[in-house]
Amino acid sequence: MASNLFVWIEQEDGQADAVAWQAMAAARNIAGDLGGSLNAVVFGDGVGDVARQAVQVGADRVYVSDDPSLGRYRVEPYAKLLSRILETEPPSLILMGASTAGLELSAYVSALTGAGLAPDCTDLRVEGGQLVAVRPALVGNLVSTVTFKGTGHRFLSVRRNIFQPADPDESRTGEVIEVAAVLAEDEIPTRVESVETSDGAVSLTEANIIVSGGRGVGGPEGFQPVRELADALGGALGASRAAVDAGWIPYAHQVGQTGKTVQPDLYIACGISGAIQHLAGMKNARVIVAINKDADVPLYQYAHYGIAGDLFSYLPAIAEEVKKRLGR
Amino acid sequence: MNIIALVKQTPDTAQLSASMDGLRLSAEGGPRIVNPWDEYTLETAIQAREEHGGKVTALCLGPPEAADALKTALAMGVDEAILVSDPAMADSDSLTSARILVAAIRKIGRFDLIVGGRAAIDGNTAATAVQVAALLGVPLISYVADIGSLDPEHRTISAVRLLEKARETVTSRLPALITVVKEINEPRYPSLIGIRKAARASIPVWGCNDLELDASTVGAGASGVDWKTELPTTREANVEMIDGGPEDAARTLVDRLMEEKVI
Ligand SMILES: Cc1cc2nc3c(=O)[nH]c(=O)nc-3n(C[C@H](O)[C@H](O)[C@H](O)COP(=O)(O)OP(=O)(O)OC[C@H]3O[C@@H](n4cnc5c(N)ncnc54)[C@H](O)[C@@H]3O)c2cc1C
Numbered sequence: 001m002a003s004n005l006f007v008w009i010e011q012e013d014g015q016a017d018a019v020a021w022q023a024m025a026a027a028r029n030i031a032g033d034l035g036g037s038l039n040a041v042v043f044g045d046g047v048g049d050v051a052r053q054a055v056q057v058g059a060d061r062v063y064v065s066d067d068p069s070l071g072r073y074r075v076e077p078y079a080k081l082l083s084r085i086l087e088t089e090p091p092s093l094i095l096m097g098a099s100t101a102g103l104e105l106s107a108y109v110s111a112l113t114g115a116g117l118a119p120d121c122t123d124l125r126v127e128g129g130q131l132v133a134v135r136p137a138l139v140g141n142l143v144s145t146v147t148f149k150g151t152g153h154r155f156l157s158v159r160r161n162i163f164q165p166a167d168p169d170e171s172r173t174g175e176v177i178e179v180a181a182v183l184a185e186d187e188i189p190t191r192v193e194s195v196e197t198s199d200g201a202v203s204l205t206e207a208n209i210i211v212s213g214g215r216g217v218g219g220p221e222g223f224q225p226v227r228e229l230a231d232a233l234g235g236a237l238g239a240s241r242a243a244v245d246a247g248w249i250p251y252a253h254q255v256g257q258t259g260k261t262v263q264p265d266l267y268i269a270c271g272i273s274g275a276i277q278h279l280a281g282m283k284n285a286r287v288i289v290a291i292n293k294d295a296d297v298p299l300y301q302y303a304h305y306g307i308a309g310d311l312f313s314y315l316p317a318i319a320e321e322v323k324k325r326l327g328r
Numbered sequence: 329m330n331i332i333a334l335v336k337q338t339p340d341t342a343q344l345s346a347s348m349d350g351l352r353l354s355a356e357g358g359p360r361i362v363n364p365w366d367e368y369t370l371e372t373a374i375q376a377r378e379e380h381g382g383k384v385t386a387l388c389l390g391p392p393e394a395a396d397a398l399k400t401a402l403a404m405g406v407d408e409a410i411l412v413s414d415p416a417m418a419d420s421d422s423l424t425s426a427r428i429l430v431a432a433i434r435k436i437g438r439f440d441l442i443v444g445g446r447a448a449i450d451g452n453t454a455a456t457a458v459q460v461a462a463l464l465g466v467p468l469i470s471y472v473a474d475i476g477s478l479d480p481e482h483r484t485i486s487a488v489r490l491l492e493k494a495r496e497t498v499t500s501r502l503p504a505l506i507t508v509v510k511e512i513n514e515p516r517y518p519s520l521i522g523i524r525k526a527a528r529a530s531i532p533v534w535g536c537n538d539l540e541l542d543a544s545t546v547g548a549g550a551s552g553v554d555w556k557t558e559l560p561t562t563r564e565a566n567v568e569m570i571d572g573g574p575e576d577a578a579r580t581l582v583d584r585l586m587e588e589k590v591i
């Protein structure tokens with residue numbers, strides 16, 4: 001049975017989140033096999049450009065709701081609106097990025113519509129007309145293969161930085177369907193009083209390059225060479241829990257089971273042993289480099305390149321070399 | 329204030345080792361703990377009661393041995409604990425679990441605040457508590473890193489949400505459901521007196537009959553998804569160790585990273 005696909009395009013201030021285009025790419029990969037149309041859903045205040053971009057990366061149709069009450073993402077108005085759109089649709093597959101908002105919205109609407117849900121997927125395929133979603137479980141120590149049952153809608157979200165977004169094709173055209181907001185402002189139970197955006201630092205979960213420090217950096221000052229290499233590479237700064245617990249660096253930087261799960265192109269671990277809980281957050285990075293004065297730590301099991309030496313002598317040399325070669 | 333804390337029991341990943349892989353750990357009888365994220369759930373609920381009075385009820389859906397997680401909750405200081413358990417409920421997906429939890433919450437009756445965790449480390453769906461809010465139709469504030477104010481009299485709550493790119497302060501009316509993240513507090517250890525009290529406490533167990541749920545509406549059969557789990561394919565270690573002093577090693581490493589096209 002053909003199944004239409006809907007992709008929620010997460011945006012903020014008229015700027016789409018990169019994970020939305022990754023979700024769009026994931027949908028596009030399977031749309032052919034599922035044999036349905038590819039639709040985008042864009043909610044916000046002043047999102048005409050985002051809707052046009054959605055067409056350029058493959059949407060045949062874009063459902064747009066442009067309303068001040070939708071300016072900043074809130075789960076209730078977004079969820080009610082999405083389920084209203086889906087009400088009149090035949091059973092469809094709804095995809096989004098597994099961001100904080102996407103995980104929440106997909107769960108909420110799946111409850112409103114009684115639909116099955118596969119969150120945070122790392123692979124999608126169609127086998128014999130059946131959608132199969134792959135997702136890590138037990139913090140990366142198990143892999144779970146999910147199939148959907150029944151005949152209703154199906155929801156899934158895709159993990160960041162797994163699916164390669166398509167290049168926009170400016171000549172593509174698509175239909176734009178305007179939808180009215182479902183809840184009036186005074187029917188929305190939550191109010192956003194203030195928003196404090198994190199400083200200019202690259203967010204860990206979106207970074208293509210992460211340089212992390214662990215207990216081996218020895219103290220708060222020990223993060224200096226780690227930070228300098230991250231800056232030289234234009235990457236983000238990560239940390240092991242040991243370094244966070246010691247109070248050397250804020251929790252926001254923690255990678256691992258009780259921190260962030262990241263999947264950058266390059267992960268450089270400095271003075272980190274590679275405990276299972278740290279690996280859980282980073283072992284799927286495309287290229288892993290371990291710098292550790294011990295030549296036999298568990299991280300080498302996963303690393304592609306290793307340097308057995310003192311991070312304080314190697315990191316500055318690497319940062320220098322990077323600046324020289326990349327002209328920074 | 330009447331507070332409900334949603335607590336799951338999960339495998340204890342600290343016990344993972346060369347001889348204890350994810351499958352062995354998850355198998356029946358494996359080592360179990362309170363879902364690490366729900367320690368923050370419990371601490372949040374207990375602190376709210378300490379400040380505003382009232383009662384905390386810990387609610388857990390799981391197999392009979394999940395009563396141990398509720399013992400921990402009691403030892404930490406919750407007032408009551410209820411285990412929802414029925415063989416028919418085994419392998420419920422997150423939405424079916426949420427439906428069961430909602431039936432139990434309705435049976436508990438009045439509540440001002442429900443607290444859940446960001447996710448459970450086993451299924452890691454980060455969905456169940458969100459779905460409970462959706463099904464109950466109560467306001468949801470997720471990823472809470474700080475409760476600015478909780479005012480049972482004026483029936484309002486203000487909380488700071490920790491998002492990927494921002495901290496967002498949100499207000500809502502009560503009753504509401506919040507999910508909390510690690511930043512919110514430092515979970516307490518159970519006290520000795522608490523542990524003794526918990527050992528004596530009897531924990532009611534509610535099954536399908538108690539919740540007036542038809543067995544066909546719960547468990548794997550009623551779920552929207554099926555899943556199989558296996559061990560991830562481990563990759564052969566094939567690390568290339570880069571030798572030499574800092575300058576030489578730096579040059580070689582940067583060469584490799586450029587060849588890999590990651591920088
Ligand atoms: C429930 C639970 C959840 C957890 N969650 C997380 C999590 O989310 N993230 C996480 O990271 N951990 C987590 N942990 C902790 C984890 O088990 C490890 O304790 C932690 O990752 C170790 O951090 P580390 O590698 O920095 O420290 P260590 O294991 O102490 O390693 C430090 C390394 O630095 C090297 N070193 C020292 N000096 C130098 C130098 N000058 N130059 C080069 N190398 C040097 C040493 O050889 C050593 O290998 C969790 C644990 C539990 C029980």
Ligand SMILES: Nc1ncnc2c1ncn2[C@@H]1O[C@H](COP(=O)(O)O)[C@@H](O)[C@H]1O
Pocket residue numbers: 334335336337363365366369387388389390422425429443444445446447448449451452453454455456457458
């Ligand atoms: N079986 C359960 N019993 C009680 N609460 C649960 C259960 N499953 C999930 N929860 C709650 O929902 C949160 C998210 O869990 P999950 O959707 O499983 O990742 C947990 O932190 C708990 O607060």
